[in-house]
Amino acid sequence: MDFTVFLFLASGLFLGWSLGANDAANVFGTAVGTRMVRFTTAAVVCSIFVVLGAVISGAGAAGTLGKLGSINALPGAFTAALAAATTVYAMTRAGLPVSTTQAIVGAIIGWNLFSGAATDTATLTKIVGTWAVCPLVAGIIAVPLYQATAAVLRRARLHLLRQDALARAALIAAGAFGAYSLGANNIANVMGVFVPVSPFTTFSAGGIGMSSAQQLFLLGAVAISVGVFTYSKRVMMTVGRGLSEMSAVAAWVVVVAHSVVLFMFASRGLESLLAGAGLPTIPLVPVSSSQAVVGAVVGLGLLHNRRNIRWRTLAAIAAGWVTTPLISALLCFIALFFLQNVFNQRVFF
Amino acid sequence: MGDCNFAGRINGIGLLTGAGEFFILQDESKSRTLTLAMQLVQKPSSLFGRTRVLEGQIDEFLDKVVEAGLIFKSAVDTYLGHGACREFEDFLRDEEKVESRADNLRRAVETELYAQTLIPEARGDVLRLLEDMDNLINMYEGNLFRFSIQQPAIPRQFNDGFRQLTATVITCVESAVASARAFFRDTQAVRDHNSKVMFYETQADTLSTSLQRQIFGHDLELAHKRHLAYFVEKIDIIANTAEDVADGLAIYAIKRKI
Structure with missing residues (x-):
């Protein structure tokens, strides 16, 4: 295989690394930040389950991104991933709320505009609608889950130490589920644009087959794991300090609500289960892990005291749904122009 | 020191433990044996194994606070009836043993809480609580020493x-x-x-x-x-x-x- 293939995949791997560095904190931040779970334990569990989620359940959300715009040249996919990564990096540096999902969608639209490919408005509407629904659903799940958990614990009258041991085990289990859901849902952001131009071929060994997309997802998931091990500790400690007012129960509820939401929008099994029962299906769309967490925290905040909520922060998140894709699309368009005209690369066919 | 044959001298101390059992503890070694027996009967599960031992230690520590009070009451009764007699001095020695055992339990719990980074949110509160409780035992013991040394004529x-x-x-x-x-x-x-x-x-x-x-x-x-x-x-x-x-x-x- 040509070495340049890996060069072009590098932007996706960088995106994966930054996802691992930042979003692992949504899953294990509170547990590690409050020293309930050791960082090494969190990183190992997170890495294993991110890989499993990405390889086993990653195809659903990636398929929806593919419908939005099927980037058909490797340099084009490289540029889209690079534009998304740069947007995320720049907005994070500027202290603005940003989501990898929204950045990659903007980049795909940028590629569509540059290549003259049509953007499927139905898919776009579905994706943007999901961004707004995702934090809402997280909040709706978090409130009854918290009330039920608190009622059970009050009735169980566990010893403080036993409750502590249970909380540690529950945080690790919820973290594993969260990491699986993160891998399943967000691998589309990291490697989705490369699926149509994947340089890998399907292989099977010992009865286990792996499609080219799954091999891409495995590579992306490894990049996420590297991000978890190399950089996420700082973010986790910051999250832990920032949420120190939150009880262990509330922290667990937030992680579970976030994980359920990510899983719902990524699971093909759930989709076919609902379809089989004649119920409306849930769109398989990559959603923002951070915004699912915000939705769950806001839900619990509203449960306790409406005045706890910083509405200005929420407004900034909503504004990000517009500004992030716009910036990313613009960056992608400009970068594609340079790559095509300065470096003589074919960015679309 | 006068000798006395105080009929009210108790050989055992009744204790209601955190688990709800009622024991008669006759001396320090029996107390330790009971704790060990409780730990053996409640075979630790992998999830709660470590905490169960610690729970037992905290319960035993709180038992010691109650025990110290009962000894103090018996000692004051004895002093009021017979002065600083041998029986009273025996109670004082019992109180010293209880105080020493409580100190060991408190240190063991504190060390374990820190070493295993348990209950990070409530650790400071628990440590302060144990120290304040230990102070109550010290006050009982201190008062008995004062009776023994100063021998107030009541x-x-x-x-x-x-x-x-x-x-x-x-x-x-x-x-x-x-x-x-x-x-x-x-x-x-x-x-x-x-x-x-x-x-x-x-x-x-x-x-x-x-x-x-x-x-x-x-x-x-x-x-x-x-x-x-x-x-x-x-x-x-x-x-x-x-x-x-x-x-x-x-x-x-x-x-x-x-």
């Missing part, structure tokens, strides 16, 4: 006053222990136990004031009056300390609220 007409005050102080501390147990298992009940602590503390203050009035109204040397009042104050202050523990527990319980 006229018979004040015996009932001293007995009532001592009993009320012990009940006050026992309520604080119940509140501490509730903090670990059922924070809602802390308030109920704390209200008992406040009640008995007020009772102890009333009894202490009344006893001091009787002492100063009696025809004694001023130095003698001051000496007796000093002992009344020293006993009463145990209830005040128990009230401080209860105040702390009220805050810790709010912090633990789910």
Whole structure:
């Protein structure tokens, strides 16, 4: 295989690394930040389950991104991933709320505009609608889950130490589920644009087959794991300090609500289960892990005291749904122009 | 030191443990054996194994606070009846053993909590609670040493006053222990136990004031009056300390609220 293939995949791997560095904190931040779970334990569990989620359940959300715009040249996919990564990096540096999902969608639209490919408005509407629904659903799940958990614990009258041991085990289990859901849902952001131009071929060994997309997802998931091990500790400690007012129960509820939401929008099994029962299906769309967490925290905040909520922060998140894709699309368009005209690369066919 | 044959000398101390069992503990080694037996009967599961041992140690520590109170009460009774006799000195030695065992348990719990980074949110509160409780045992022991060293001459007409005050102080501390147990298992009940602590503390203050009035109204040397009042104050202050523990527990319980 040509070495340049890996060069072009590098932007996706960088995106994966930054996802691992930042979003692992949504899953294990509170547990590690409050020293309930050791960082090494969190990183190992997170890495294993991110890989499993990405390889086993990653195809659903990636398929929806593919419908939005099927980037058909490797340099084009490289540029889209690079534009998304740069947007995320720049907005994070500027202290603005940003989501990898929204950045990659903007980049795909940028590629569509540059290549003259049509953007499927139905898919776009579905994706943007999901961004707004995702934090809402997280909040709706978090409130009854918290009330039920608190009622059970009050009735169980566990010893403080036993409750502590249970909380540690529950945080690790919820973290594993969260990491699986993160891998399943967000691998589309990291490697989705490369699926149509994947340089890998399907292989099977010992009865286990792996499609080219799954091999891409495995590579992306490894990049996420590297991000978890190399950089996420700082973010986790910051999250832990920032949420120190939150009880262990509330922290667990937030992680579970976030994980359920990510899983719902990524699971093909759930989709076919609902379809089989004649119920409306849930769109398989990559959603923002951070915004699912915000939705769950806001839900619990509203449960306790409406005045706890910083509405200005929420407004900034909503504004990000517009500004992030716009910036990313613009960056992608400009970068594609340079790559095509300065470096003589074919960015679309 | 006079010899005495006090019929009321108890060979065992009744204890209601956190698990609800009632034991008669005759000495230190028996207490340790019981703890070990409890740990063996409740075979540790992998999830709660470590915490179960620690729970047992905390429960045993709280048992020691109750035991120290019962020994103190028996010792004061003995002193009022027979002075600093051999029986009284035996109680003092028992109190020393209880204090020493409680110290070891407290250190073991504190070390384990830090070494295993357990209950990070509530660790500071638990450590303060254990130290405050340990201070109550120290106060019991300190008072018995004062009786042993200073040997105050207590006229018979004040015996009932001293007995009532001592009993009320012990009940006050026992309520604080119940509140501490509730903090670990059922924070809602802390308030109920704390209200008992406040009640008995007020009772102890009333009894202490009344006893001091009787002492100063009696025809004694001023130095003698001051000496007796000093002992009344020293006993009463145990209830005040128990009230401080209860105040702390009220805050810790709010912090633990789910």
